[in-house]
Amino acid sequence: MLGSRKGTWWLYGVLTVALVAVVAPFAWMVLGSLKSEGELRQAPPTWWPQSASLDNYTQLFSRLDFGGYFTNSVVVAVVVTAGNLLFCSALGYALAMLDFRGKKALFVVVMTTLMIPGVVTFVPLFVLVANAGLVNTLPGLFLPFLVSPFGVFLMRQFILGLPKDLIDAGRVDGAGELRIFARIILPLCGPALATLGILTFLGSWNNFLWPLVVAQTEDTYTLPVALALYSTGQNSTQYGLLLAGATVVVLPVLIVFMVFQRRFIEGIATTGIK
Amino acid sequence: MLQSLFMSFTDTRSRDLRTPFSVDVVGLENYTRALGDPVFRKAMLNTAYFVVVGVPLTLLVALAAAVALDRGITRLRGVFRLGFYTPVITSIVAVAVVWRFLLETDYGLINTVLGWVGVDGPNWLGDPSWSMPSLILMATWRNFGTGMIIFLAGLQAVPWNLHEAAAIDGASAWQRFRHITLPLMRPTILFVSVTTGIGYLQFFEEPFVLTNGGPLNSTKSMSMYTYEQFGFGNYGYAASISYIIFVLVAVVTAIQFRLLREEK
Known part of the structure; x- marks a missing residue:
């Protein structure tokens, strides 16, 4: 190996942060789709839906x-x-x-x-x-x-x-x-x-x-x-x-x-x- | 394609679909009209901004990711590769909807995260000086995975014993990258920059969903301008704009070939 051990750990750290940043929008999308309109507008935003529901999906397929x-x-x-x-x-x-x-x-x-x-x-x-x-x-x-x-x-x-x-x-x-x-x-x-x-x-x-x-x-x-x-x-x-x-x-x-x-x-x- | 060239010299409008013989040939009038329209000139500048900043940024991120995955780490390579590539396969419209939510000033995730480190995030999509950077950020996120995969394949072809020999001679990692990897990767870099450039010259979905070309036309792209004129029924005019885009694509491709060849 040409890289040092410490450098490798550092690289794993950077890559993990990057991976989270790349994948986060998708997680946010799925989590957000289970929240209510009111909860989506809270500042600061919530991570997990307070009361997860499929209401948005039902509307999507019935009203639209x-x-x-x-x-x-x-x-x-x-x-x-x-x-x-x-x-x-x-x-x-x-x-x-x-x-x-x-x-x-x-x-x-x-x-x-x-x-x-x-x-x-x-x-x-x-x-x-x-x-x-x-x-x-x-x-x-x-x-x-x-x-x-x-x-x-x-x-x-x-x-x-x-x-x-x-x-x-x-x-x-x-x-x-x-x-x-x-x-x-x-x-x-x-x-x-x-x-x-x-x-x-x-x-x-x-x-x-x-x-x-x-x-x-x-x-x-x-x-x-x-x-x-x-x-x-x-x-x-x-x-x-x-x-x-x-x-x-x-x-x-x-x-x-x-x-x-x-x-x-x-x-x-x-x-x-x- | 030839028909579009012909149409671009006519005043075809939507009502002419039923009466094709009422179309008049107007020569270069569509082209002079386009170049005289300040909105179109703004759209050209916006497109240039998007390409000139977006392409190098996307390439840089893609190359960094590829080099890190190729030599830096041995475990979990597949996981990172899969994760970084995921945005590429998704619909731009869908991810743009998600990003509009992420970029909200008061309750968006991005400004919240910036708040943790004490940065007061801007009104990304509402401020004319931040709207284009927002679009470029999203495009880079969405597209760097393609370049990364192609760079990874290209890096496999770089002989490792050259690196070892250089390391024995005392070359640093950066020197080895600069003088061994980069020159050998030139054709691959050329390929990725051309394909990315062609794609970015036509960017359309991003402003359509995120900003509708605003604020103050700061994100209106040439493709969007074409689509708008088409929507107004100005088919001949829209065709001539699309021809300008085509010529630009050809020119930019030729320039990129030039630049990357001559550096040898």
Whole structure:
């Protein structure tokens, strides 16, 4: 070891303080969501709820329609994830293994769109969706995201690493392209598909700008849209309700994250290093 | 994307959705109008503030955390890594709601903790000179985990025997970090600063939920300005603003490539 023992203890101390500071907002959120409005406004604030109750949650699901928003978020995220798994792997396979005219051009298009931020395209995309009559519908929320340039790139890179002999063997045995893709390539893509699936689901669940633009009445709100509009609208000072809403948005993701954390973190690391 | 470029040269408004042929091409008028609007200029300055302070701060925290976890400690590494990464996966809208509560002047947790050490905390979100630092603080908290994970992966590639050799030659920990780790980490730092910079140039949810762009437009970002103009139905104008953001993203990326390459 190059560090001294005392230094190590000191470092543990600093890291622990940092960890508490990073995690505290979440604890505060959950604890706060169980408190009453009056208690939330006490100075100095209380730590544990004086009389913990689920009142805020009951209100969220009865007076406000958080059940409906939750369903919308789930539907959109599931459809977007399924679409990405299918289309990105298919396109990635085509770009990695097949020879066809316009392949280079297609790859250039993918790489260019990879760089374009969402805020740049949302206005013309909205006009497109509006002309198709899909404003304020769930398809309007998920159709533009069924395939992502990032996903195509990720799958292409992964499939490039697979041995080409497998495909040739399949061809010799008389399998068609579709069969080769479904039976040989896809089963080998497990880790890449898992990473893509997790990142896509998460991105869709947390997506804000597009659903904010497209969802115009309550029946198509997703959770972040509903929470943001309530927090800036008439309920802007009802912290109990808002903290409960934030918990509903964050908790499912936290649970999934705890279960799949290894896959998550490896996924992030691989996207960074390439 | 090409359509957005075309739209940015037109006076498309919401009612034109039904009658696309009534749109007039107005040339560069949208762009000159944007640059002449003091609110837009303020939004540009705010965005620059957020990026210029926020990106280095986020990188610094991420790098410090990564170095500490990589070599400083041996036990509980997984716990710290998990904890530091957690904010990244959460919805910005949700955490912004929580932070608005944390930053309350009289009963917020942050001012309470500051009170323990005798500091009279400011009116974070209500004071124009503290509103932007509040947003940057929250963005750093939310985002440094991504950089940390990528730096951790990069640090694995730094050969430890170089450190040992330098230590035998009497190099201090700081000298070794400065002359061995940092140069080898340059590509990784470049990658993280570019991706963080691209994200921060478009920051939107933070002011939307925390401050609604106020007080006195002190936190209005370019994305927020775009969204507002879109909301007013000025689609062509909004498209031209979003194009300005896109060009800025490209320029900032190019500059970062330059800076980090040339230091070699």
